[in-house]
Amino acid sequence: MYDLTGFQRDLLYTIAGQDEPHGLAIKDELEDYYEKEIHHGRLYPNLDTLVDKGLVEKGERDRRTNFYTLTRRGRREIEARREWEAQYVDLDGE
Numbered sequence: 032m033y034d035l036t037g038f039q040r041d042l043l044y045t046i047a048g049q050d051e052p053h054g055l056a057i058k059d060e061l062e063d064y065y066e067k068e069i070h071h072g073r074l075y076p077n078l079d080t081l082v083d084k085g086l087v088e089k090g091e092r093d094r095r096t097n098f099y100t101l102t103r104r105g106r107r108e109i110e111a112r113r114e115w116e117a118q119y120v121d122l123d124g125e
Contacts (some may be wrong), residue, residue: 032108035084039077040112043101046107047085051098054078055069 032040045060046052054097057078058069078099081087088103090098101109 035081036043036077038073039081040083042077043086043105046099047101047106051090051092051100053092053096053098057099061078 035043041064042057045057045076049060050055051079053087054074058071058074061069061074078089082089082099082123087103088100089102092098113116
């Protein structure tokens with residue numbers, strides 16, 4: 032997880048929070064969060080990087096639509112990241 036960009040981490044979290052989202056659903060979620068347009072030239076190469084790293088699997092819904100799911104490794108990476116963050120951020124103990 033340490034070698035991912037912030038955008039790639041946001042992609043992972045977005046995929047984790049949806050049921051087999053397709054690229055445009057992921058794009059819409061991130062556009063809402065960032066409050067600006069996410070271009071396809073940024074989205075899909077970063078999704079492909081996550082697939083290449085073994086964090087995300089890409090499936091085919093039909094000839095034109097792919098969907099994305101976290102791999103077991105992707106879930107473990109998110110869990111490890113959350114544990115690491117919890118060492119430094121204690122919102123309950125404010």
